[in-house]
């Protein structure tokens with residue numbers, strides 16, 4: 001009942017970084033509750049992923065294999081999760097605030113009679129009663145609230161990139177196989193087809209260079225593209241983001257939009273160019289590790305959250321910045 005259970009997710013054959021972030025916070029929380037951090041891997045052949053998860057040092061990895069857990073059919077995953085939770089009775093159950101976590105979390109909490117808090121940006125244990133303190137933005141990001149709920153398991157989905165991922169180490173977790181009973185008649189989806197499309201996965205970017213109304217015209221994004229390319233020589237995955245106004249003006253597609261009705265991100269570096277810093281935008285990027293703002297208005301909100309700021313026309317700053325980066329690379 002003191003253990004912290006983490007739902008493992010696999011991306012392109014490996015444990016997803018978001019799961020590793022949960023492992024690192026899960027270890028801390030388990031320590032505070034006097035229990036262990038454990039990872040749960042579901043799949044039709046989960047052995048490889050379970051072994052990989054074990055190398056990140058959780059106390060245990062529960063490996064649940066069943067032919068119907070191939071791919072992701074929520075009904076089968078839900079039934080498996082319900083059975084596993086009833087069997088091992090975790091004190092805390094964490095999932096990523098990913099598509100899977102968003103799909104499974106509310107439905108599972110309902111089945112278990114537990115209370116779920118979604119999209120948490122911080123977690124702690126109340127030393128008085130051992131309950132999970134769940135911090136999340138509320139009121140469209142205008143405020144941050146801390147929730148505490150009774151009952152077990154204590155459940156939360158956690159936003160990506162707010163915790164450092166766990167690193168692989170010497171200590172390997174014990175792998176425990178658990179059987180589940182699933183029936184093909186549980187399926188509500190008859191066939192599942194994965195459509196491959198070009199997706200702008202802004203939440204996976206290390207650096208986001210974002211433009212807003214201050215670019216003045218669509219061509220302003222060409223200057224940002226030059227900066228993106230120059231930064232790509234020194235940083236990993238550099239992507240273009242934008243404010244909603246840039247989308248509304250038709251300068252760029254909506255999958256680049258950052259904010260309340262766009263993507264929530266926390267990259268290592270966020271460069272805000274000609275973006276005023278409306279609350280609906282800030283809520284999507286304020287947890288970036290470093291923020292650089294370029295804006296002609298010294299009084300704009302973006303400067304209040306920026307680590308570094310340049311009060312200047314972007315048309316002068318960006319080419320100079322690109323040139324300097326080229327010289328340094």
Ligand SMILES: Cc1cc2nc3c(=O)[nH]c(=O)nc-3n(C[C@H](O)[C@H](O)[C@H](O)COP(=O)(O)OP(=O)(O)OC[C@H]3O[C@@H](n4cnc5c(N)ncnc54)[C@H](O)[C@@H]3O)c2cc1C
Pocket residue numbers: 211212213214215242243244245246257258259260261262263273274275276277278279280281284294295296297300312313314315
């Ligand atoms: C329900 C709701 C949801 C919303 N969701 C989102 C969301 O998800 N994401 C989002 O972004 N917005 C969202 N919005 C819109 C939001 O309120 C703002 O309108 C929007 O973020 C403003 O975009 P902007 O900063 O690009 O434009 P503006 O507020 O017009 O700011 C432009 C900035 O550019 C600067 N500037 C001008 N010329 C230059 C120059 N040459 N060089 C440098 N700087 C210059 C100006 O000083 C100004 O600060 C939402 C609004 C609502 C009501």
